[in-house]
Amino acid sequence: MIPTSETESTVVVGAGTAGLIAAFELRQVGIFPRIFERASRVGDQWRARHPQLTLNTHRDLSYLPSMRYPVGTPAFPKRDAVVAHLEDFVAKESMPIEFGVEVDHISISDGVYQLATNKGTVIARNIVIATGRDRKPIIPAWTGLERFKGKVIHAAEFGSPRDYDGKRVLVVGSGNSGFDILNHLAKQNTAALWLSSRHSPTLVPKRVFGVTVHRLSPLLAYFPTRLVDAALVATSYVAFGDLKRFGIGKPLTGGATRLKEGTALGSDDGAVKAIKAGTIKVLPEVQSFDEDHVYFKDGQACLPDIVISATGYASDLERIVGNLDLLDKQGRTLINGAQQLSHLPGLYFIGMRASIIGDIGSAKVQGRAIARAIRRRLATEI
Structure with missing residues (x-):
């Protein structure tokens, strides 16, 4: 019309x-x-x-x-x-x-x-x-990114998980999109798989003891934010245990607080198991790129074929x-x-x-x- x-x-x-x-x-x-x-x-x-x-x-x-x-x-x-x-x-x-x-x-x-x-x-x-x-997908302007010879895509362009078989893959970002991708890649035959996380995420399982966690969300919506934050931390601990030794520490802010700030929670469906098994290695925040490597804030580096930027949208x-x-x-x-x-x-x-x-x-x-x-x-x- x-x-x-x-x-x-x-x-x-x-x-x-x-x-x-x-x-x-x-x-x-x-x-x-x-x-x-x-x-x-x-x-x-x-x-x-x-x-x-x-x-x-x-x-x-x-x-x-x-x-x-x-x-x-x-x-x-x-x-x-x-x-x-x-x-x-x-x-x-x-x-x-x-x-x-x-x-x-x-x-x-x-x-x-x-x-x-x-x-x-x-x-x-x-x-x-x-x-x-x-x-609007956002890819940060990392130092040296323009020199990198590998492939850099946003999470929105992920495509089929099978496309990553045999590839060395770095996923940057541990929010909703990042963990969705990791959940799928953990089931594939990647040559190497890394997660770069700037902040420790609030993770929730899809199910605990056979109960779908999200079914409880209407009840949680009635409680103060600080209590929901505590409930999400407890749920994560019951489901996953202490993940600090695997590179995922306590979040700086609670999950409900982050939701109010516009950050969706990471939902696990296999990625945490792969992290514990060493299939996915957790690394800190990206610092820079060169032609072949990605460098991290703690001095570590990796050599990925593909970098998937799960760094949000505008x-x-x-x-x-x-x-x-x-x-x-x-x-x-x-x-x-x-x-x-x-x-x-x-x-x-x-x-x-x-x-x-x-x-x-x-x-x-x-x-x-x-x-x-x-x-x-x-x-x-x-």
């Missing part, structure tokens, strides 16, 4: 899980937003990842509104199951997504927003931005809303969910904070709150 000069009630930017949830909740209260998605189809961000990728959150806490995963879906759905779930939801709810529409810039004048897109300008009273925290929101005075120094939004800034009434963000209950569960809570807030706002304008 071609944008018009008519003022829209509400626009949702992004048709990933958070955007679809926001659109669904808005429709539930009688608001039918336009939905812009820059990709050509739903689920493209998931399709771009390796086929073995799974949700780190349990299926029963990670389904879209009105529609559970089919019977027989594993507890932690794989990439293709997630994509199918998104497609089925869009079809079931007849979501009128406008594909191929990229929002380049948002401005405000007299309480009304102008969205500059690749297909023209759209005017709206309310905007829900659901473009995600993981829009939201890339500076380009879209950097002029609106709502981002912190790290480019993160000052608000999330139904929160508002006084100088930006009607502008909302969804899915911009990590949560103990998982992104999808959190987006459901935020989506309902945003829908109620926009309904109240529109009612006062009548």
Whole structure:
């Protein structure tokens, strides 16, 4: 659909899980937003990842509104199951997504927003931005990186684990992406496998004594952060024991605290066993590169064929809303969910904070709150 000069009630930017949830909740209260998605189809961000990728959150806490995963879906759905779930939801709810529409810039004048897109300008009273925290992969500018003759990729480009058989692989970063990759590579026949960790991670097992740990997250969400930090440390110790002699010490901050700061937890599914067995060697922070080697802060070095940078993502929101005075120094939004800034009434963000209950569960809570807030706002304008 071609944008018009008519003022829209509400626009949702992004048709990933958070955007679809926001659109669904808005429709539930009688608001039918336009939905812009820059990709050509739903689920493209998931399709771009390796086929073995799974949700780190349990299926029963990670389904879209009105529609559970089919019977027989594993507890932690794989990439293709997630994509199918998104497609089925869009079809079931007849979501009128406008594909191929990229929002380049948002401005405000007299309480009304102008969205500059690749297909023209759209005017709206309310905007829900659901473009995600993981829009732009980050690879640090390590000293000497440009001299390195090996291959350097971001975790987003991981591909098939089989591609790494016979290769010497260094994974940099011990967060969610780093451990996801290590979980897979630990099952492959790599020639050598290293993990470089700047800070000791908070690790959680997928199961303890047969119980899926994430199923307990809705309960943990009610407790103070410091208590959840302690619970996660205890869970990690029960599952893994003391990992200090293997190069993984006590985290500087707790897992729940790190979630609030935007860092997702590492989820183990075989990597810790490989670390204990010596298959994965843990090294400290990267210091520099030369043509063949990677050097570390403690003076050690390794000789990898491939370096996988699991060093996080940026939201890339500076380009879209950097002029609106709502981002912190790290480019993160000052608000999330139904929160508002006084100088930006009607502008909302969804899915911009990590949560103990998982992104999808959190987006459901935020989506309902945003829908109620926009309904109240529109009612006062009548």
